[in-house]
Amino acid sequence: MAGQVLRASSPEEAWSALLGCAAVVSSAPTWGALGLGAPAQWAGWLCALGCGSLSARAGLKALCWPPVLNTTLGLVSARPPGMLSLTGGYLMGYCADSGLPVRISNQSMMRHFLAAGMTGVGKTVSAISLMMQQISKGGGVLWVDGKLDPQNMETFFHMAKWLGRESDVRIINPADPRLSNTYNFVLHGEPEEVASRILSTLPATGLSAGADYYKQAANQGLISVLGALKLSRLAYNCMDLAILLTHPKALRELDHRVSAWTPLKDPRLAAFKLFLETCKTTPSNGASSLDAKKLKELFGGVAGRLFVFGSSQCGQVTQSYVPDIELFEDLKAGKLIYCALPTMGQQVSAQNFGKMVMGDLRTAIARLQARPQEERPEVPFLVWLDEVASYANAATLSTPFQQSRSAHMSLGVGFQEQSSIEELGPAFLGTLMGNTYNKLFFKPADRASAEAWSRTLGQKKTWHRSHQKGMGETFKFSLLGLHGANAFQQTRSAQESLKEALEYRVSADRLAQLGLGQAVFLHASSEIYDLHIPKIEFTQDLKAALGGVRIQRPADRTVSPTMEQTQGLYFEQRYREFLSELSRREETLAQSAHEARMAAPLKFQNLARLTPNAEGGEASEGAVAEGSAAEVRS
Numbered sequence: 001m002a003g004q005v006l007r008a009s010s011p012e013e014a015w016s017a018l019l020g021c022a023a024v025v026s027s028a029p030t031w032g033a034l035g036l037g038a039p040a041q042w043a044g045w046l047c048a049l050g051c052g053s054l055s056a057r058a059g060l061k062a063l064c065w066p067p068v069l070n071t072t073l074g075l076v077s078a079r080p081p082g083m084l085s086l087t088g089g090y091l092m093g094y095c096a097d098s099g100l101p102v103r104i105s106n107q108s109m110m111r112h113f114l115a116a117g118m119t120g121v122g123k124t125v126s127a128i129s130l131m132m133q134q135i136s137k138g139g140g141v142l143w144v145d146g147k148l149d150p151q152n153m154e155t156f157f158h159m160a161k162w163l164g165r166e167s168d169v170r171i172i173n174p175a176d177p178r179l180s181n182t183y184n185f186v187l188h189g190e191p192e193e194v195a196s197r198i199l200s201t202l203p204a205t206g207l208s209a210g211a212d213y214y215k216q217a218a219n220q221g222l223i224s225v226l227g228a229l230k231l232s233r234l235a236y237n238c239m240d241l242a243i244l245l246t247h248p249k250a251l252r253e254l255d256h257r258v259s260a261w262t263p264l265k266d267p268r269l270a271a272f273k274l275f276l277e278t279c280k281t282t283p284s285n286g287a288s289s290l291d292a293k294k295l296k297e298l299f300g301g302v303a304g305r306l307f308v309f310g311s312s313q314c315g316q317v318t319q320s321y322v323p324d325i326e327l328f329e330d331l332k333a334g335k336l337i338y339c340a341l342p343t344m345g346q347q348v349s350a351q352n353f354g355k356m357v358m359g360d361l362r363t364a365i366a367r368l369q370a371r372p373q374e375e376r377p378e379v380p381f382l383v384w385l386d387e388v389a390s391y392a393n394a395a396t397l398s399t400p401f402q403q404s405r406s407a408h409m410s411l412g413v414g415f416q417e418q419s420s421i422e423e424l425g426p427a428f429l430g431t432l433m434g435n436t437y438n439k440l441f442f443k444p445a446d447r448a449s450a451e452a453w454s455r456t457l458g459q460k461k462t463w464h465r466s467h468q469k470g471m472g473e474t475f476k477f478s479l480l481g482l483h484g485a486n487a488f489q490q491t492r493s494a495q496e497s498l499k500e501a502l503e504y505r506v507s508a509d510r511l512a513q514l515g516l517g518q519a520v521f522l523h524a525s526s527e528i529y530d531l532h533i534p535k536i537e538f539t540q541d542l543k544a545a546l547g548g549v550r551i552q553r554p555a556d557r558t559v560s561p562t563m564e565q566t567q568g569l570y571f572e573q574r575y576r577e578f579l580s581e582l583s584r585r586e587e588t589l590a591q592s593a594h595e596a597r598m599a600a601p602l603k604f605q606n607l608a609r610l611t612p613n614a615e616g617g618e619a620s621e622g623a624v625a626e627g628s629a630a631e632v633r634s
C-alpha cells in the first residue's frame with residue numbers, strides 16, 4: 001500500500017489531523033471533507049489513536065493481528081517513547097502494526113535525525129512533515145535543498161503562508177535573483193572561519209604534499225587579508241575579495257587604509273604586512289613591489305571560485321553589504337529559510353555554494369551556543385540538509401552536530417546510498433551515524449545499503465530448535481548371562497535441543513521490501529518502529545489561493561544588525577581600475593567621453609534650476625532643454 005496522504009483544504013482541519021487533535025478529527029464527516037475517503041482505516045486510526053478515543057471498530061482491531069496498516073516487515077514496534085501530550089514534541093509517523101502515533105520530544109529531536117533511502121521513497125516528504133510541525137510551533141527552519149525541485153520552494157512558502165508566517169520566509173536562490181533574498185556568505189565570522197569556509201570549496205588534497213602546502217599557504221594569506229579587512233571596518237563581498245586577492249593595487253589600497261589608523265603592533269596588521277612582504281619581488285634596478293604573478297599562484301583557485309559566486313545571477317544574490325539574510329540573527333529570530341542550490345547542470349557550483357552555506361551555518365551555530373540561554377531559540381531551530389553528501393563532509397558537520405544541541409537546534413540529514421557517504425571517508429559515515437539519535441531507514445537503493453542499515457538496526461537473540469536422530473548398537477548383559485545371538489540390539493534415539501542464536505532485527509531482504517512512505521525508525525539506538533509517514537499535500541484550490549512565492553524583505557535592513565559599520569569596500573564597482581593596462585586605458589577613455597557627454601547637460605540643468613527666470617520663478621523647462629542642447633553641441 002502506498003503511503004497515506006493528508007489532503008488539506010482548510011488549515012485548521014488538516015493540521016489538526018496531522019497533530020491528532022480530538023476536537024476536529026474525531027468526527028467522521030470531517031475526514032470526508034479532508035478527502036480521506038479511501039484510507040478510511042488510516043483516518044479512523046489517526047483520530048482514534050491520536051486522540052485516545054477508540055471507536056469500537058478500531059478498538060477491536062487494536063487487539064488482533066493482522067496489523068492496522070499494510071506491512072511486510074513482520075516487526076513488533078516498541079512502545080512509543082515518552083509521556084508526551086498529544087501535540088507535544090514531533091510526530092514522526094504511525095506504527096503499522098499497532099497504529100500508535102510515534103512522537104519524539106524536543107530534547108530527542110535536538111539529538112538530530114537522519115533519513116536514508118533510495119530516490120523517491122519519502123525522505124523529503126518525511127522532512128516536510130517535521131518542518132510543517134516546526135512552523136506551526138513558531139520555530140525556525142533552514143532547508144538546504146541539494147536537489148532544487150521548484151516544487152519544494154513553493155511547498156515551503158505555502159506551508160509558511162498557510163500557517164500565518166509568510167513574513168518570516170527568506171529564500172536563497174542563486175539561480176534566480178528575482179526570486180531570492182540577498183545573502184552574503186563571506187561577510188560574517190572571524191578571519192579563520194571565513195578562510196576555512198572559502199577553502200572548503202577546493203578539492204581535498206589527499207596525500208599530495210604539494211597540494212597541501214599550497215592550501216596551507218593560501219589559508220595563511222587569506223587569514224591575513226581577511227584580518228586586514230576586519231581592521232578596515234568595511235563590508236565586502238565575494239567579488240571584492242576576488243579582486244583583492246589577485247590585484248596588487250587593491251591590496252595596496254587596503255594597506256594604506258588600515259595602516260593610517262591602526263597601531264603597527266596590532267597583530268592583525270603585522271600579519272597582513274608580513275604577508276605582503278612575502279608577495280613582493282625586487283627587480284635588480286628598482287624598489288620591491290607586490291608581484292601579481294605570485295598572488296595569482298597563491299590565490300588563483302580561490303579567487304576563481306569567489307569570482308563565480310560574485311558574478312552573473314549568483315552575484316546579484318551575494319553582492320549586498322547589508323544582506324537580507326544573516327544566518328546568526330535569523331537563527332536567533334526563528335526565521336524560515338529555504339536555500340536552493342543551483343541546478344544540477346552546474347553541479348560543481350551547486351556543491352561549492354552549499355559548502356559556503358555550511359561554513360556560514362557552522363559559524364552561526366558556534367556563536368549561538370556561546371550566547372546566554374535566553375538568547376537561544378525557544379523552540380529548537382530545525383535544519384534539514386537534504387542530499388547532504390553533495391555539499392558536506394565530516395570536517396564541516398562534526399562540530400555543528402556537537403554544538404547544535406546546546407545552541408538549541410536540531411540537524412536532520414538526508415542521503416540516498418550508503419556508498420555516497422562512504423566515498424567521503426569513514427569519518428563522515430561515523431559522524432552521521434554516531435550523531436543521530438533518530439534514524440529513518442526507507443527502502444534502500446542497493447544491497448550494500450540494505451545490509452549496512454540492517455547491521456545498524458542491530459541483532460536480537462533467538463532460540464533455534466534442533467532435532468538429532470541417531471541409530472546405534474547396544475551390547476546387552478543380564479543377570480542370567482549373555483543373551484546369545486541377541487546380545488547385540490539395535491536402538492534408535494531422537495534428541496531435541498534449543499540453541500541460542502543472533503539474527504538481525506530487520507533483515508536486508510525485509511528492508512528491500514519497504515513501500516512508499518514506509519520506514520524503519522530507529523530511536524535512541526535501541527527502539528525500533530515499523531513506521532508509516534503521512535504526506536501533507538495541498539489541494540490545487542488551496543495552492544491557487546496561497547499564490548506564488550513572494551520575496552519578503554526585512555523591514556528596516558539599512559544597517560546590518562551584526563556589523564558595526566556597513567560602509568562597503570566597493571572594489572566591485574571600480575572593477576575597471578583593476579583591468580589590465582591596455583583594456584583599462586581604452587575603457588577609461590570611452591568611459592570619460594561618455595561621462596563628459598552626460599555630465600554637461602546635467603550641470604547645466606542644475607544651474608538653470610537654481611537661476612530664477614525673469615519673473616522671479618524657476619527657469620522654464622524649455623530654457624533648460626535649449627540650454628542642454630546648446631551645451632551638448634558645444
Ligand SMILES: Nc1ncnc2c1ncn2[C@@H]1O[C@H](COP(=O)(O)OP(=O)(O)OP(=O)(O)O)[C@@H](O)[C@H]1O
Pocket residue numbers: 002003004005117118119120121122123124125126147416516517518532533534535
Ligand atoms: N508518506 C508518503 N505518502 C504518500 N506518498 C508518498 C509518501 N512519501 C513519498 N510519497 C510519494 O513519493 C514521492 C517522492 O517522495 P520524496 O520526494 O519524499 O522522495 P525522496 O526520498 O526525497 O526522493 P529523492 O531522494 O529523489 O529526493 C512524493 O512526491 C510522493 O508522491
Ligand SMILES: [Mg+2]
Pocket residue numbers: 123124125147386
Ligand atoms: Mg528528496
